[in-house]
Amino acid sequence: MIFKDFSENELYLFMNGKLIYKRWLDTGVSKVFDVMAYDKYTLASIKEPRNENGLLIVKARIKLTPTENGGRKSGIISGYRPNHVFKYTPEGKLCQTYIGDINFEGENVMPGEERIATVRFLLVKELEQYLTKGRKWWLHEGPNIIGDAEVL
Template sequence: MAALDHPKNELHLYINNKLVYKRRLDTDELEIFNSAAYEKYRLASQEELLAVNGMLIVKAKIKLKLTSTENGGRKTGIISGYRPNHVFEYTSEGKLQRTYIGDINFEGEELMPGEETIATVRLHLTKQVEKYLTKGRKWWLYEVPNLIGEAEIL
């Protein structure tokens, strides 16, 4: 997979450096370029996807806001490449449903607690995480067990 210059509101899936499909985050419109590879991706298990394909790059504007130190966030800032746990859902008891692994990349030296920025997020490729990637979707960033920030697809 490669991060290329694509419109900021599209999700692009590359397998072996070939574009398999793209999905518009604002309309959910899907365009498939390689139906055999898309079906293999759609029907594969999470373990197969992680072993073969690597990372899902969200080429969307992500608004990232760190929780202030006073509200339980970090005491220090983060730098581009930071790898928190990404949480999209909680159980009915308020516990973390599942965490996803990914990194956050942004311009500038450091993002301090209480600040926000526009960033690109790379998540480990799983079918389970793709369903959450829609315009306006918010999720939470953890240094388990601490909530340290939130992100939103603009």
């Protein structure tokens, strides 16, 4: 059972009576309290205050999956934050997702298109091993793969 509650400036999300997510509406900062709630293993929020050393920044080629192949119906804009997946279990389940925002110049990137972008990840020690030139990863919205990326 999922329950939402609002105060003056805060959104709370409860699952089975347990607080799992909080968002401060004026700043956009959010915090995940129960990382196992949605089978999503994200450990922090990209909007949490951090210094410049708190981010891993890479150039990447982003390609969105065409709509007819199960991709999004609409494009994405600069600042979009999908789940980034570098590894799956042998059964095909996500091992871990990472938070990173995609930033590019110009118009929206539409399904089926590709664009060079800057991707900023929250600094998570395990993530560094994946960010080598030529490494590919997948972009997810929940369980759906909506594109892929490659470190340039």
